[in-house]
Amino acid sequence: MSSISLQNITKQFGDFTAVNKLNLEIANGEFMALLGPSGCGKTTTMNMVAGIESASNGQLLFDGKPPTSQKLQDRGIGFVFQNYAIFTHMTVRDNLAFSLTVKKRPTDEINRRVTAMAKRMSIDHRLAELAGSLSVNEMQKVAIARSAIAEPKVFLLDEPLSNLDAGFRAYMRAELKILQHEFKQTMIYVTHDQIEAMSLADRIAIMDKGKLMQVGAPLDVYNNPANIFVARFVGSPAINMVDGEVRTSGSSAYLGVANGQQIELPSDLHQLFSKSISSAVSLGIRAQEVRAGQASDHDIIIPGRVDVVERIGPVKVAHVETQIGILKCMQGVELAQAGQHLILNLPVAKCLAFDTTTGNRLI
Numbered sequence: 001m002s003s004i005s006l007q008n009i010t011k012q013f014g015d016f017t018a019v020n021k022l023n024l025e026i027a028n029g030e031f032m033a034l035l036g037p038s039g040c041g042k043t044t045t046m047n048m049v050a051g052i053e054s055a056s057n058g059q060l061l062f063d064g065k066p067p068t069s070q071k072l073q074d075r076g077i078g079f080v081f082q083n084y085a086i087f088t089h090m091t092v093r094d095n096l097a098f099s100l101t102v103k104k105r106p107t108d109e110i111n112r113r114v115t116a117m118a119k120r121m122s123i124d125h126r127l128a129e130l131a132g133s134l135s136v137n138e139m140q141k142v143a144i145a146r147s148a149i150a151e152p153k154v155f156l157l158d159e160p161l162s163n164l165d166a167g168f169r170a171y172m173r174a175e176l177k178i179l180q181h182e183f184k185q186t187m188i189y190v191t192h193d194q195i196e197a198m199s200l201a202d203r204i205a206i207m208d209k210g211k212l213m214q215v216g217a218p219l220d221v222y223n224n225p226a227n228i229f230v231a232r233f234v235g236s237p238a239i240n241m242v243d244g245e246v247r248t249s250g251s252s253a254y255l256g257v258a259n260g261q262q263i264e265l266p267s268d269l270h271q272l273f274s275k276s277i278s279s280a281v282s283l284g285i286r287a288q289e290v291r292a293g294q295a296s297d298h299d300i301i302i303p304g305r306v307d308v309v310e311r312i313g314p315v316k317v318a319h320v321e322t323q324i325g326i327l328k329c330m331q332g333v334e335l336a337q338a339g340q341h342l343i344l345n346l347p348v349a350k351c352l353a354f355d356t357t358t359g360n361r362l363i
C-alpha cells in the first residue's frame with residue numbers, strides 16, 4: 001500500500017496542456033477512479049504516476065516522498081492496460097511466475113503463489129497452455145493476474161475491461177473489487193465509463209480537458225455535482241437539463257426558455273434563486289426524481305405528452321414532450337404509453353441549478 005499525492009501537476013506536450021494543475025490525494029488502499037471523456041488527460045495522469053511520463057510542473061509524492069526511481073517495478077507499481085500485455089509465446093504458468101522468477105523467489109513459493117492466483121482468477125485449468133491460445137477475455141485475466149501476483153503497492157489499471165464482452169466485463173468488475181479487498185492495494189482505475197467508476201471506486205476524480213472537475217464518493221458526485229459537466233457526465237439516463245433565464249413578476253418567478261415558453265417556479269425555489277448571482281440558469285433534475293401524477297406545493301408542475309417509453313431492464317423511462325423540451329421521467333410511468341398526456345412533477349428539493357455561463361453549481 002502507498003498513498004499518492006499529486007500536487008499542482010501539469011503536463012505539456014509542446015504548447016498543448018494535457019493535464020492542468022491537477023491536485024489529487026489518494027489514500028493508502030483507496031480505489032480511485034479517473035473518469036472523463038476521451039482526451040481529458042486520464043492516461044497522461046496515470047503515466048506520470050507510473051513514471052512513464054514526467055510532469056512538466058508540480059510534485060508527485062508516494063507516502064509523502066518524491067519517487068526515487070522512474071521504473072515501475074522500483075516504485076512498486078503494477079500496470080494493466082486496455083490491451084492485454086502478456087507473453088503470448090509463454091504458458092499461462094510462466095506468465096504468472098514471471099515477476100517472481102525475476103525477483104528470484106524460491107521455487108516452492110513461486111509454485112504456491114501461481115497456483116493460488118490461478119485459482120483465484122479461475123484460470124487454473126489453463127496453466128499449461130500457451131497464453132496466446134486463450135480467448136481475449138482470458139488473456140486479460142492473465143494480464144491482471146500477472147500484475148496482481150507481484151503484490152504491487154499501487155495497482156494502475158487503464159481501461160482494463162473495455163475490450164471485453166459485456167457479460168464478462170460485469171463479472172471482472174466484481175472480481176477486481178474482491179481482489180482489491182484481499183490485497184488492499186492502492187488502485188487507480190482509468191475509465192470513460194461512469195457506470196464502471198460508480199460501481200468500483202471508493203472515490204471518483206472526474207476530469208475534463210486536463211482539469212479536475214470534482215472528486216468525491218460515487219453517490220456524492222451523483223447527488224451533489226459541483227458543475228454542469230459532472231451533472232451530465234455522471235448518472236444514467238443523463239440528467240434532464242433545461243437552460244433558461246429567471247424572470248420575476250410581482251411575487252412570482254418564472255424560468256423562461258429559448259422557445260419563449262416559461263414555467264412558474266414555486267416560491268421556495270424562487271427564494272433560492274433570488275440569492276443567486278446569475279439570471280442565466282440551467283435547471284437540472286434526474287429522471288429518477290421526476291414523477292408523473294399528483295402534484296404537491298413543492299413541485300414544479302409541467303404538463304406534457306409521452307413521446308416514447310424506453311425500457312431499461314425492469315424500469316421504464318418516459319420521454320415526455322413539454323413546453324420546455326423533452327423531459328425524462330421514471331416515477332409513475334409503469335403503464336405510460338406513447339401519445340398519453342401526463343402531468344410531470346419536479347420536486348423542488350431535488351432540483352439542481354447551475355450558472356449556465358460558468359457551469360458552476362448555484363443551488
Ligand code: ATP
Binds near residue numbers: 036040042192
Ligand atoms: P483516452 O481515453 O482517449 O485515452 P485520455 O483521457 O486518457 O483519453 P490522454 O491519453 O491522457 O487522454 O490524452 C490527453 C491529451 O493529450 C489528448 O489530447 C492527447 O492527444 C494528448 N497527448 C497524449 N499523449 C501525447 C503525446 N505524447 N504527444 C502529444 N499529445 C499527447
